Amino acid sequence: MFSIVSTNRFIKEEWYFKNKPIIVVMNPKGKVECPNAIHMIRVWGMRAFPFNSSVEEALSNGRDWMGSIVTGINPNLHNWIKEEKYIFFYGGKDKEWIQQFTKSANALANDPVIKDARVSIELLCVGKSNKGEDAKAILAP
Structure with missing residues (x-):
């Protein structure tokens, strides 16, 4: 079982948590799809689901991204x-x-x-x- 200290250390070191909000998105297999989806959520909302790089690229390359x-x-x-x-x-x-x-x-x-x-x-x-x-x-x- 993981301790709270090791879990906190992992979050800070692996996900670069620095006391600012982040949204780490993991797929059902536990793989990190996006280390911080806040930007995608602010820009595209739920249209960016599942918040991975391929969806972000498709939305960014769309005609109406602005x-x-x-x-x-x-x-x-x-x-x-x-x-x-x-x-x-x-x-x-x-x-x-x-x-x-x-x-x-x-x-x-x-x-x-x-x-x-x-x-x-x-x-x-x-x-x-x-x-x-x-x-x-x-x-x-």
């Missing part, structure tokens, strides 16, 4: 992806830089050469208004 990641950020995103628009996600803590970038990116998006080339650009400023709050996107003016 849509899966950004679902819920902005209701227009799926349409923009379908319309093959360029989407600029940006943000940070420097409000002055954000204002300058928004101004420059809007100028680029409205440039006659860009419009003539039928290139469409959408801007999403992503950020948090309060510490601990999930990131949210705000349509740039």
Whole structure:
């Protein structure tokens, strides 16, 4: 029978547990399919089951992988992806830089050469208004 000490040591050494949440996925035969499935679950939810590398690769190579990641950020995103628009996600803590970038990116998006080339650009400023709050996107003016 394993002791708690040896079990803890195994988890820390073999699964690289460092006091942050991990989800180790084992198949019915006890083989580790994924040493940490948190990323896959956050991105694709249960569509990533059984959380192994082949499912992750198939989902990542799919046409709508970006849509899966950004679902819920902005209701227009799926349409923009379908319309093959360029989407600029940006943000940070420097409000002055954000204002300058928004101004420059809007100028680029409205440039006659860009419009003539039928290139469409959408801007999403992503950020948090309060510490601990999930990131949210705000349509740039």
